[in-house]
Amino acid sequence: xxxxxxxxxxxxxxxxxxxxxxxxxxMRQAGRYLPEYRQIRTxxxxxxxxxxxxxxxxxxxxxxxxxxxxxxxxxxxxxxxIPDAMGLGLYFxxxxxPKFNKVINSIADIKxxxxxDPSVSLAYVMDAVALIHKTLNGDVPLIGFSGSxxxxxTYMVEGGSSKTFSKIKNMIYSEPHTAHLLLDKxxxxxxxxxxxxxxxxxxxxxxxxxxxxxLAPDMFKEFSLHYLEKIVxxxxxxxxxxTIPVVLFCKACNxxxxxxxxxxxxxxxxxxxxxxxxxxxxxxxxxxxxxxxDPVIMLTNPETIExxxxxxxxxxxxxxxxxxxxxxxITPEVDPLHxxxxxxxxxxxxxxxxxx
Amino acid sequence: xxxxxxxxxxxxxxxxxxxxxxxxxxMRQAGRYLPEYRQIRTxxxxxxxxxxxxxxxxxxxxxxxxxxxxxxxxxxxxxxxIPDAMGLGLYFxxxxxPKFNKVINSIADIKxxxxxDPSVSLAYVMDAVALIHKTLNGDVPLIGFSGSxxxxxTYMVEGGSSKTFSKIKNMIYSEPHTAHLLLDKxxxxxxxxxxxxxxxxxxxxxxxxxxxxxLAPDMFKEFSLHYLEKIVxxxxxxxxxxTIPVVLFCKACNxxxxxxxxxxxxxxxxxxxxxxxxxxxxxxxxxxxxxxxDPVIMLTNPETIExxxxxxxxxxxxxxxxxxxxxxxITPEVDPLHxxxxxxxxxxxxxxxxxx
Numbered sequence: 001x002x003x004x005x006x007x008x009x010x011x012x013x014x015x016x017x018x019x020x021x022x023x024x025x026x027m028r029q030a031g032r033y034l035p036e037y038r039q040i041r042t043x044x045x046x047x048x049x050x051x052x053x054x055x056x057x058x059x060x061x062x063x064x065x066x067x068x069x070x071x072x073x074x075x076x077x078x079x080x081x082i083p084d085a086m087g088l089g090l091y092f093x094x095x096x097x098p099k100f101n102k103v104i105n106s107i108a109d110i111k112x113x114x115x116x117d118p119s120v121s122l123a124y125v126m127d128a129v130a131l132i133h134k135t136l137n138g139d140v141p142l143i144g145f146s147g148s149x150x151x152x153x154t155y156m157v158e159g160g161s162s163k164t165f166s167k168i169k170n171m172i173y174s175e176p177h178t179a180h181l182l183l184d185k186x187x188x189x190x191x192x193x194x195x196x197x198x199x200x201x202x203x204x205x206x207x208x209x210x211x212x213x214x215l216a217p218d219m220f221k222e223f224s225l226h227y228l229e230k231i232v233x234x235x236x237x238x239x240x241x242x243t244i245p246v247v248l249f250c251k252a253c254n255x256x257x258x259x260x261x262x263x264x265x266x267x268x269x270x271x272x273x274x275x276x277x278x279x280x281x282x283x284x285x286x287x288x289x290x291x292x293x294d295p296v297i298m299l300t301n302p303e304t305i306e307x308x309x310x311x312x313x314x315x316x317x318x319x320x321x322x323x324x325x326x327x328x329x330i331t332p333e334v335d336p337l338h339x340x341x342x343x344x345x346x347x348x349x350x351x352x353x354x355x356x
Numbered sequence: 357x358x359x360x361x362x363x364x365x366x367x368x369x370x371x372x373x374x375x376x377x378x379x380x381x382x383m384r385q386a387g388r389y390l391p392e393y394r395q396i397r398t399x400x401x402x403x404x405x406x407x408x409x410x411x412x413x414x415x416x417x418x419x420x421x422x423x424x425x426x427x428x429x430x431x432x433x434x435x436x437x438i439p440d441a442m443g444l445g446l447y448f449x450x451x452x453x454p455k456f457n458k459v460i461n462s463i464a465d466i467k468x469x470x471x472x473d474p475s476v477s478l479a480y481v482m483d484a485v486a487l488i489h490k491t492l493n494g495d496v497p498l499i500g501f502s503g504s505x506x507x508x509x510t511y512m513v514e515g516g517s518s519k520t521f522s523k524i525k526n527m528i529y530s531e532p533h534t535a536h537l538l539l540d541k542x543x544x545x546x547x548x549x550x551x552x553x554x555x556x557x558x559x560x561x562x563x564x565x566x567x568x569x570x571l572a573p574d575m576f577k578e579f580s581l582h583y584l585e586k587i588v589x590x591x592x593x594x595x596x597x598x599t600i601p602v603v604l605f606c607k608a609c610n611x612x613x614x615x616x617x618x619x620x621x622x623x624x625x626x627x628x629x630x631x632x633x634x635x636x637x638x639x640x641x642x643x644x645x646x647x648x649x650d651p652v653i654m655l656t657n658p659e660t661i662e663x664x665x666x667x668x669x670x671x672x673x674x675x676x677x678x679x680x681x682x683x684x685x686i687t688p689e690v691d692p693l694h695x696x697x698x699x700x701x702x703x704x705x706x707x708x709x710x711x712x
Contacts, residue, residue, distance in 0.1 A: 164687060169652040173660050216628045216650055255610055255630055272572045274611055294572055296525040304529050331520060 007140045010072040011204060014245035014267040014288045016321040022313060022350035023071035024343055025143070028329030029064040030076045034336060036063050047092050051077050054127040061132050065140065067336065068343045072141050072204070073132060075197070077125055079147030079208055082189050083156045085116035097161035104156045107175075110182045115189055118196035125193075126200040133201025144202030146194050148209035148250075149186035149231075150224035153179070165214050172223050179223060187227040191234035198236045198244055206247040206269070207231065213252025220256060229263045247290060251328070254279075261287045272327035276315040288321040293342075295326045298334040302341045309345035318353050363496045366428040367560060370601035370623040370644045372677040378669060378706035379427035380699055381499070384685035385420040386432045390692060392419050403448050407433050410483040417488050421496065423692065424699045428497050428560070429488060431553070433481055435503030435564055438545050439512045441472035453517035460512045463531075466538045471545055474552035481549075482556040489557025500558030502550050504565035504606075505542035505587075506580035509535070521570050528579050535579060543583040547590035554592045554600055562603040562625070563587065569608025576612060585619045603646060607684070610635075617643045628683035632671040644677040649698075651682045654690040658697045665701035674709050 005011065009023035031037055037060055044050045051057060061076045080098050084090035089101030104110060116122060133142050155161070157168040172179045194205045212224040232246055248260055249269030261268055261283040268287045270279050272294035279289055297308045309324075316322040324346045330339070361367065365379035388394055393416055400406045407413060417432045436454050440446035445457030460466060472478060489498050511517070513524040528535045550561045568580040588602055604616055605625030617624055617639040624643045626635050628650035635645055653664045665680075672678040680702045686695070 164652060166652050166655050166687070166689070169650065170655055173653055173656045173664070213629065217631050217634075252608065252629075255634075273569065273608075275573050278573075278611075294525065296520060296522050297529055299522050299526055300529045308529070331522070333522070 004138050005141055005203070006138050007071055010141050010143075010323060011243070011245060013321060013323045014204065014247065014290075015243060016285060016288055018320050018354070018356075020351060020354055022316075022322050022324050022346055022353065024324035024346040025070050025072040025074065026064075026326055026330050026339070026342070027074075029068075029070060029074065029339075030060045031330060032332035033330055033334040033339075034063055034067070047078070048090065051081070051128075052124045054124060054131050057124075057128040058131045058135055061128075062135060064339070065136075068339050069347060070140065070343060072143050073136055074143040074206075075125070075129055075132065075145060075202065077128065077145070079145070079151065079210070080155055081122060081125060082116065082146065082186065082193055083152055085118075085121035086113045086189070088156060098155060099160040100156065103159040104153075104182065107178045107181065110178065110185065113182075113185055115185065115192065118193050122193060122196070126196055129197050129200040129202055133203075141203035142201060143204045143206055143247075144194060144197030145206045145208060146190045146197075148207050148212065148224060149183045149190060149227040150212055150215075151208060151210045152186050152190075153182050154211045156182070165211065169215075172219060176222075183223060183227050184230075187230045187234075190231050194231070195234075195236050198239050202244075203242060204245045204247065205235065206249060209248065209250040209253070212250045212256075217255060220253070221259065224250075225256065225259055225263070228260070228265075232263045232265050245288075249290070257282050267323065269325070270327065276312065276322070277317060280316060285321070288323060289316065290323040290325050292325070292327040295328050295331055295334075298326070298330060298338050298342065302338065305338055305341045306345045306349075309342060310349050313346070313350055313353055316353070320354065324350070361494050361497055361559070363427055366497050366499075366679060367599070367601060369677060369679045370560065370603065370646075371599060372641060372644055374676050374710070374712075376707060376710055378672075378678050378680050378702055378709065380680035380702040381426050381428040381430065382420075382682055382686050382695070382698070383430075385424075385426060385430065385695075386416045387686060388688035389686055389690040389695075390419055390423075403434070404446065407437070407484075408480045410480060410487045413484040414487045414491055417484075418491060420695070421492075424695050425703060426496065426699060428499050429492055430499040430562075431481070431485055431488060431501060431558065433484065433501070435501070435507065435566070436511055437478060437481060438472065438502065438542065438549055439508055441474075441477035442469045442545070444512060454511060455516040456512065459515040460509075460538065463534045463537065466534065466541065469538075469541055471541065471548065474549050478549060478552070482552055485553050485556040485558055489559075497559035498557060499560045499562055499603075500550060500553030501562045501564060502546045502553075504563050504568065504580060505539045505546060505583040506568055506571075507564060507566045508542050508546075509538050510567045512538070521567065525571075528575060532578075539579060539583050540586075543586045543590075546587050550587070551590075551592050554595050558600075559598060560601045560603065561591065562605060565604065565606040565609070568606045568612075573611060576609070577615065580606075581612065581615055581619070584616070584621075588619045588621050601644075605646070613638050623679065625681070626683065632668065632678070633673060636672060641677070644679060645672065646679040646681050648681070648683040651684050651687055654682070654686060654694050654698065658694065661694055661697045662701045662705075665698060666705050669702070669706050669709055672709070676710065680706070 057076045154168045245266035247267035248265045254274045270291040272292045365375050413432045510524045601622040603623035604621045610630045626647040628648045
């Protein structure tokens, strides 16, 4: 079923194998900065309509690849599909963040949560993955993804976005067993979900721990990192003869780079608040690094973008194991021309760093 | 004019001198979790009315000291008084963050900004400092404070709070000279402002760099840290025969602890995303450390608070140079009883760590 890859730079970079240049993809590369995305988004009526319709999800996934020389596609979906499949009822209020109809308040609520069968309650995601895989036709790899258990739990207990995370943090400090019950269920669900994505055609997977960085170090290790380890150990690491790289992106977790690298993942997403040279010195050759241009640089001008692309490549330095990306998602106000500058800049300036 | 201090634990801890126990104060200790604060706040009509009326500012500063065994008072004011004094027109829209009537858009706007004379346009702050100093009568030291140049600049250029800081970041990447002109003016203003607070009776000063942590490392050093260094070098370090400690609190700046310690400050505020033991190992004896309980712990229960107080004291370990605090401001939902648990807990459990 797997199409042989015509461009496997992204996969090889994550496996720290030699590449002739640095591959690039961009978080939220299918998104609101593209007029063709905004048009489909308007026609679809809601963000969830886009996610749950495999044809539309495939179309918006492909849009940036038609414009820019990107080295990977990423499934168009949301990080909160699992709690939705568990019955919490995900919706997006216009101008606000994600919300749930049902909130997790007690151990009884957690006990009632069912482990979703991805082929049933998340079939729309698997259909999208299969359709995108087929449409890509091996041009570049398809990245599947999920939210981390901790990050999913924050939304499920808070009922949506939060500034203080007071409910979920209260739970981990006051009722750690309750939190562990929830997180362990979520880890199982994430394993099932990502393995199903791999079986449907995802050629790499990324886990977003968006909110691990709000925790004290020992709490991060107990309530987030532990479950990332469980997931990494439970994923298909090869499928149909292909190695499936696993990337962990833990926002604001610079203090924990070494520990996250020790989970056994292949790649580490890093944001712009640490230099790639420092991150590389700390994690050594254990993992590849993905990142880390400040997304705001995409709002400046072509000259500044090119200068910063060169600085980012130089910060990683000579050798392999770097996947170029922003340190966070591209923002809606970016001029698509600047994506051309970025992607062409990486293509032009990265080969010099790959000469042995 | 300076009253001799009956309790100088906070000052001595910041100067890494021996103390018999760990002093404690709490960021936002004068605040909405206290019913007597909410009453005065309602009567005053607006937050700015509280700040600009020395009698009211003094009253709310004193409120937490009447309830809890705190080792320092902190001036009740706002970090944005300087841009207000520069003519930008600070106001607080209900339920939103701070806003300015006038926003800095260009180098012409910056050139027009006048260096405020604290004894004129910030006289209300100096009157509050003098009145609080007198009212405290030497019971505990009074901490003065200011926002950092970078943090003030973010609000002045964005026009208020921001999630992405796209305008000010665009400025530092595209027009670094313009940003430096603004930041240098602000550094001079902060020096004048804090020195005037010291002359009016502040016995220590703290600078809040709330938004330095959103910058890439080289940008933090160029656009925030450089001006913190300038300020530390420009402050009265002793006044009327008393040493005036300087504390820098840079939120989300764990990567830069060593560099911030090297500014020559006396104390470093740290948040809860790093352990005090790691922070201490990294900065050594150069500076004292202030922090770092996760404020959310104050929402749990007495037992958890006491456990976490003990863990925080143990993390700093034996010896002097620790000022207990939360890692960020106390939140409005906290039960005042929990402040008693916290302050009494530090009093009870800290002496054991100070026995040589």
